[in-house]
Amino acid sequence: MKYSKLTARDLEFIKGVVGSERISTGESVLDLHAKDESTHPKRRPDVVVWPISAEEISQIIKMANGRRIPVTPWGAGTSLEGNPIPVEGGIVFDLQKMNHVLELREEDLQVRVETGIIYKELNxxxxxxGLFFPPDPGAAATIGGMVANNASGVRTIKYGATKDFILNMLVVLPSGEIIRTGTNAIKSSSGYDLCRLFVGSEGTLGLVTEVTLRLIGLPAEFMAAVVQFNDIRDATNTVSQIMRTGLSPAALELLDSQTVQVVNRYKKLSLEERPTLFMEFHGTSVSSLREELKIVKEICAEHRHVHFDSGIGREERNRxxxxxxxxxxxxxxxNPGLFPLYIDTAVPISKYPDMVEWGQRMVAERGLxxxxxxxxxxxxLHMEILGVPDDKDQWQKVEEAGEQVVSFALKCGGTATGEHGVGIGKKKFMKREHGESLHLMKQIKDLLDPNGIMNPGKIFE
Ligand SMILES: Cc1cc2nc3c(=O)[nH]c(=O)nc-3n(C[C@H](O)[C@H](O)[C@H](O)COP(=O)(O)OP(=O)(O)OC[C@H]3O[C@@H](n4cnc5c(N)ncnc54)[C@H](O)[C@@H]3O)c2cc1C
Structure with missing residues (x-):
């Protein structure tokens, strides 16, 4: 795809729409919007714009589409796969100023927000x-970035991913047209689910300016446990058994012993450096949580846990x-001087123990x-495989290990990316993961964005 360079006339047009206060071509601003949290190469946009309405975005996108100028939406830049890096330059829309709660429908458990709001602030x-939006990516992400990456996190196991909470949205299409998709009903069988089309599209199909989210009531009671094992296989087998037993953890997280070691050092903690599970349960009463705790303890004992610490209540959970x-x-x-290649595979739960073991083996075999x-x-499974990108031989080993881990996940019927999105880093696995349906995805992209201006260089090779 051939793109046009932004000219002084284009800049004047943008200034005419947003004024000269909400546009910048300053070096430090361009640098800040040239990279996310990944190690993918930086690329500066030509201009950063801070819009405050869908109408402003629409006017500028319409101009950009006519002129073939790339447009990339920007949330908080916390992605791990290069998702918001403007690899072809052009215009970056930073949604920071569109951060308002527009309507709380308390009685319906719904909230309508502008997509630049940070999810922690929303919560x-x-x-x-007494309400919350459960998907929790940990980083200080915006709702727009979460929608575009279909983010999820520690509580997805009980409540679902971002896609499960979107009722309707306002989207500016690459043509400049503004459309609303979805309704306020929590179920609907009416036609194609266009909300789901935009969720996970990484800003390649349009810019989402507003979403209505379904909410959950804050849990009344919390129970948490930290359980340690000698062998990582015992820890991962415990996970699959807990899930098969019909228990409903609100979070069930794994840290291998190397990870516990660095967290201990960084946070001056004194956890035993062994494979560790972090669990959280939500309930309506302490007695029901005690019942669950009893069963969890039995399962952990069957798998030879060596340490079990638990507590009830929010403070205990935080501790x-x-x-x-x-x-x-x-x-x-x-690890100063070393950089990570991020792995984000997800597999059916019965394959998880093999997946983790394989991942660790691929790293160890290459001396990484x-x-x-x-x-x-x-x-x-998240992995951070470390190396120095400039050391060609070493980085090749890092990439080989990463390739092997993802290939294993795909063989197990899993995915190359459970929550970080495709961005730049996982494009090479798309054909293998989606087969012939990748072609259909590309046709959808071409239909909505025939000039390829929206976040070019992502998802498709
Ligand atoms: C320490 C750390 C931990 C993390 N843990 C998790 C985790 O547990 N789970 C998880 O899912 N992710 C995790 N992430 C990744 C990241 O935080 C999420 O992917 C997050 O959703 C990105 O949001 P953002 O606002 O930073 O978006 P950005 O990185 O700015 O953008 C993400 C993508 O969305 C597009 N975009 C942004 N706003 C819009 C919009 N309004 N309309 C259309 N497209 C838009 C961008 O073009 C880009 O393609 C982690 C990141 C870090 C640094």
Missing amino acids: RYLSRY LWEARYDVHESIKAN KGYAFGHAGSGN
């Missing part, structure tokens, strides 16, 4: 009404979970440094 607001947070920062701080952790209850 802080909702907690005043026990302290070591689960800041994994990414802990790895970074303990790697960390395995993830949302185990959802079959989601």
Whole structure:
């Protein structure tokens, strides 16, 4: 696809729409929008625009489409696969100023928001009404970025991913047309589900300016447990058994012993450095949670756990979970000079023990440094495989290991990306994962965005 360079006249047009305060071509601003949290190469946009309405976005996108200028939506830039990097330059729309709660329908458990709102801020607001939006990607992501990547996280195992919470949305299409998809009904059989089409599309089909989210009532009671094992296989077998037993954990997370070690150092904790499971259960009464705890303990004992710490109540939960947070920062701080290749496979739960073991083996066989952790209850394995991208031989080994891990997941009927999206890094697996249906995805892209202006260079090779 051939794109046009942004000209002084285009900049004047954009200024005419948003004024000169909400547009920048300053070096530091362009640098900030040239990279996400991944190690994919940086690329600056030509201009960053901070819109405040769908109408402003529509006018600028319409111009960009006519002129063949690339457009990339930007949430908080916390992606791990290069998803918001403007690889062809052009216009970046930073949604930071579109961060308002537009309507709370408390009685319907729904909220309508602008997509630039940070999900943690949204949850802080909702907690005043005893409500919350459960998908929790950990990082300070925006709702728009979560919708576009179909983000999920520690609580997905019980409540679902972002896609499960979208009722309707307002989207600016590449043509500049503004459409609303979906309704306020929590179920509907009416026609194609266009909301689901835009969820996970990584800004390649349009820019989502508004969404109405389904909400959940805050749980009355919490129970948490941290369980340690000598062998990682015992830990992962425990996970699949808990899921098969019909228990309903709100979170079930795995950290391998190397990960526990770096978290200990970074956060000055003293957890035993063994494969560890972090569990959380939500319930309406303490007595029901005690019942669940009893069963969980029995299952862990069957799998030879060596340490079991549990507690009931929100404070106990926060104490026990302290070591689960800041994994990414802990790895970074303990490995100066090394950079990660991110793995985000997800497999059916029965394959999870094999998946984890295979991942660790691929790293060890190549003499690399790697960390395995993830949302185990959802079959989601994260790995950070470390190396120096400039050291060609070493980085080739890192990529080989990554390739082997993803290939194994695909062979198990799994996916190359459970929650981070395809971006740049996982494009090469799309054909293998989707076969002939990839062609249909490409046709949908061409139909909505015939000039290929929306976030070019992502999802498709
Ligand atoms: C430490 C760390 C931990 C993480 N843990 C998780 C995790 O547990 N689960 C998880 O899912 N992710 C995780 N992530 C990845 C990341 O936080 C999520 O993918 C998040 O949803 C990205 O949101 P963002 O606002 O930063 O979006 P950005 O990175 O800015 O953008 C993401 C994509 O969305 C597009 N986009 C942004 N806004 C819009 C919009 N309004 N309309 C259309 N397209 C748009 C962009 O073009 C881009 O393709 C983690 C990241 C870090 C750094």
